[in-house]
Amino acid sequence: MSFLSYFRSQRKKSASLAKERLQIIVARERLQCAGGPDYLPMLQDELLAVVRKYIQVDRNAVRMQLDQEGDCEVLELNITLPDGPETSARVR
Amino acid sequence: MTRIIVVTSGKGGVGKTTTSAAFAAGLASAGRRTAVIDFDVGLRSLDLIMGCERRVVYDFINVINGEASLKQALIKDKRIPGLFILPASQTRDKDALTTEGVERVLDELSEEFDYIICDSPAGIERGAYLAMYFADEAIVVTNPEVSSVRDSDRVLGLLASKTRRAERGEPSVRERLLVTRYAPSRVGKGEMLSVEDVQEILAIELLGVIPESTAVLNASNSGMPVILEARSDAGQAYQDAVARFLGEEREHRFLTEKKGLFGRLFGGSSA
Numbered sequence: 245m246s247f248l249s250y251f252r253s254q255r256k257k258s259a260s261l262a263k264e265r266l267q268i269i270v271a272r273e274r275l276q277c278a279g280g281p282d283y284l285p286m287l288q289d290e291l292l293a294v295v296r297k298y299i300q301v302d303r304n305a306v307r308m309q310l311d312q313e314g315d316c317e318v319l320e321l322n323i324t325l326p327d328g329p330e331t332s333a334r335v336r
Numbered sequence: 337m338t339r340i341i342v343v344t345s346g347k348g349g350v351g352k353t354t355t356s357a358a359f360a361a362g363l364a365s366a367g368r369r370t371a372v373i374d375f376d377v378g379l380r381s382l383d384l385i386m387g388c389e390r391r392v393v394y395d396f397i398n399v400i401n402g403e404a405s406l407k408q409a410l411i412k413d414k415r416i417p418g419l420f421i422l423p424a425s426q427t428r429d430k431d432a433l434t435t436e437g438v439e440r441v442l443d444e445l446s447e448e449f450d451y452i453i454c455d456s457p458a459g460i461e462r463g464a465y466l467a468m469y470f471a472d473e474a475i476v477v478t479n480p481e482v483s484s485v486r487d488s489d490r491v492l493g494l495l496a497s498k499t500r501r502a503e504r505g506e507p508s509v510r511e512r513l514l515v516t517r518y519a520p521s522r523v524g525k526g527e528m529l530s531v532e533d534v535q536e537i538l539a540i541e542l543l544g545v546i547p548e549s550t551a552v553l554n555a556s557n558s559g560m561p562v563i564l565e566a567r568s569d570a571g572q573a574y575q576d577a578v579a580r581f582l583g584e585e586r587e588h589r590f591l592t593e594k595k596g597l598f599g600r601l602f603g604g605s606s607a
Contacts, residue, residue, distance in 0.1 A: 257526030262482050263533045270489045270537055 268304065275308070284308060295323055302326075338446040341453050342471040342509075344495075346487025348458030350479045351516040354552055354562060355574075356455035357385045359475065361561035362578030364419035368450040371410065373441075374424035375467035376457035377433055383423045386413065387559020397425035400437030406444050415564065420449075430463045438466050460494060470500055473510040475543060475581075479517045480529040485537055488513075492538065512543035514577060519548045521593040531591065544577030546570050547590040 275284050292306045307322040343356045353374075360372035373396060374382035383389040388411045394404035399422070406422075413419035422441075425432065445452050456467035468474065474495050478488040495509050496502060502509075515531050522528040531545050546552075551568030555561065563578065565571035569590055576586045 259523070259526045259529050259533065262529050263537070266482055266485050266529075266537050269486060273486070273490065274493065 271307075275310075284310065291321070299325060338449055339451050339472045340442060340446075340470050341451060341473045341475060342456055342468040343453060343475045343477060344456040344464065344468055344491050345477040345484065346458070346460060346464075346491040347479075347484045350477050350484050351514075351546070351552075352458070352477050353381050353385050353455055354556065355475060355477050355514060355516065355546075356382060356453050357561040358563035358574040359578055359581070360386075360419060360421075360451075360453050361413075361416055362563045362574060363451050363453075363582075364413070364416045365563075366578065366582060367418070369418040369448065370451045370453065371420045371422060371445050371449045372453040372455060373422040373445075373467075374455050375433070375463045376455070377424045377428060377430045377463055378426065379457070380424035380426050382421060382455050383411075384559060385556050386421050386561065388413070388421055388423075389559070392423045395423045395425040396441070397428050397432045399441055400432070400434065406441065430457075430461065433462055433466050435466060435469065439470065442470050460490065464491075465494075465498060468495060468499055468509075471495075471509050472501070473512070475512055475514050476538070476540065477514050477516055478534060478538070480515060480519075480523070480531070480534055482529075485529070485534055488538055492540065511540045512581075513538055513540050514543050514546065516546040517548045518545050518590070520591060524593055531588075542588075543580055544573060545588055545591060546573045546577070 272285055275288075288306060288308050291308075292301075292303065295301055295306060301323065305324040305326075307324075309320045309322075311318045311320060341359070343352050343359065345352050356372055360370050364370040372382065372386075374380050375396075376382075377397060380395075383392050391411050394409035396409070398404040399406050399409045410420040410422055413421065442452060454467040454471065457463040468491075476488050476491060478484050492511060495511055499509050501507065513535060515534055518531065519528055523530045531542065535542055547569050549562075549568060549570035551565050551570045552562050555565055555568075555571075562568065562570050563574040566575070573590050576589065579586050
């Protein structure tokens with residue numbers, strides 16, 4: 245450790261911000277381009293808004309996935325609740 | 337069996353042509369007969385990077401339209417045996433490219449070459465689409481920068497759905513990541529996405545990391561593929577990447593900061 249590291253650690257790390265932003269936008273665009281219906285991102289936004297009315301959750305806490313199981317399409321919704329013994333509620 | 341490789345990225349200016357030239361020269365140096373095609377119709381650049389701009393007589397579009405034979409249009413590299421360049425047209429537009437025409441040229445090249453490298457234009461329009469359509473393998477060139485990573489992800493989506501292999505339900509195009517313009521010192525300071533970050537987001541195999549280097553501009557100034565600058569960091573990084581491409585195991589170099597005396601005294605522990 246040198247004395248310069250002290251000043252360095254004060255700086256906001258822009259790379260981690262870049263990574264966070266990318267993870268969100270890339271996940272969103274994959275959902276859109278995967279041939280899934282284009283209402284998915286909007287559905288995700290609105291669901292997030294509803295959940296947020298009752299529980300303060302992070303934007304990343306709602307994950308949605310469209311899968312194919314045999315003849316059925318399955319819309320899987322994962323909401324991670326903050327803390328508590330039951331940390332994840334799964335609606336299917 | 338000929339392998340068709342597309343060098344692609346979505347975003348412009350990240351190093352597709354530099355990479356195409358480096359890989360073409362590297363594969364040919366390794367004794368593989370290699371042709372490299374510029375798909376950037378209207379804005380060709382490969383000829384300059386390869387240093388053969390004054391020897392262009394006929395181009396890719398001339399061959400597609402039957403105005404010249406492939407033999408007439410292919411430019412033989414003067415430095416490396418077994419290396420040929422097919423330049424793009426500078427005067428026509430991208431609509432001159434047709435799927436059938438491209439297929440015909442690739443089929444004819446396949447009779448003679450081990451590797452065909454398709455240097456994709458930026459964007460996701462016709463030229464980029466046709467550059468990837470017939471590919472067996474893809475080298476996705478990405479800068480550690482948000483818009484480049486996002487575009488690369490988009491291109492990966494297209495490789496998985498809009499290629500001949502995807503349409504025919506054949507084994508998918510082998511996708512590998514090449515991170516270019518990497519500045520380890522900035523990564524250390526938390527100012528640049530690390531190669532691990534980029535890889536985590538794109539989730540594909542890492543082929544190589546090319547450091548930000550003055551050698552790249554110097555090489556393009558003189559019309560020399562940077563891989564031939566064997567003493568430069570970027571040249572060596574490309575040599576490693578080509579060796580890995582050919583199945584050799586090589587450790588990744590140039591991932592950490594080179595530290596001079598000053599850095600060692602004042603830099604502290606590197607992150």
